[in-house]
Amino acid sequence: MAVNSKATTALVVLAASFVAVLMAAREASAAVTCGQVGTSLAPCIPYATGKAATPSQGCCSGMKSLNAMARTSADRQAVCRCLKSLAGTVKSVNLGVVAGAPAKCGVSVPFPISMSTDCNKVN
Template identity: 40%
Template sequence: MASNSVRCTAWAVAAVLLVVVVSAASTGTAVSCGDAVNALIPCGSYLVGSGKAEPSPQCCNSAKELNRMATTVEERRALCRCLKQTEPSLGVKPERARHLLPACKVNLNIPISPDVDCTRIT
């Protein structure tokens, strides 16, 4: 139990630090990387593999809200760059990240992979 608590705390601390650092380096789009990370905090345990096999309803609601925030091509590209940069540092399991959007029925059109070319996002 303490292990899960430590992981959740580490995830929250990393997310807060990431918000502070990335917000300062924001590209000026309506959806900052900090906004994206904040939106996905309810998905933290699922994404790092310490939660259930399927994302929670709260996680899916957050993913849907993030989808509503990223309305332009530039916002989706910025979101892609953010996800690509932050996933490894937060311990996100790639298979969980790839499964999140389909499991939540979110059509964000951003492949979640460290190899994605964000300039190709439309």
Template identity: 45%
Template structure:
């Protein structure tokens, strides 16, 4: 039996994650205090909406971990609080030590 995903439901890529979170980089490199930019929160909410499956959420987790390593001076306290500050609940902590394979 062959199982094929319907068109339009392709898995998320790191490019998708990067494009949705690009507006957050400056905020995440700061000391915080201010609210995240609206473009950042719009991207976070859209990314949350797009990550429908456990596989998508695991991809998002891995991509965020890889991206965070690529930028200097990322404030992980701000990274962890970003979803809540943007009004989004996610089933995992955005943290370098998160085991993305366990994200559901």
């Protein structure tokens, strides 16, 4: 029985491509993206900057949605890093107000919202 080397090579390339796609899909779903964090929390900007006295319904909904998305330690670490990054881009953010926002919305966040939080230690 003769082995067709072109067919064998094609199967190996196909198998390797399939494994690469599966790994990329797994890695892509391993953590919440900064885009998702930003979109979820955009309605909170007026509250975080002192332009609103309380978090809006949209802000609380976004927090609840984000909290539900962050199921794994990797997700929560990604959210932590994104929060710290986004806090630096929004002018006039009051981090004390931001830290208390989840409680005002009835959301339990498993890490302190602070620029000093070590996101690598978030579980």
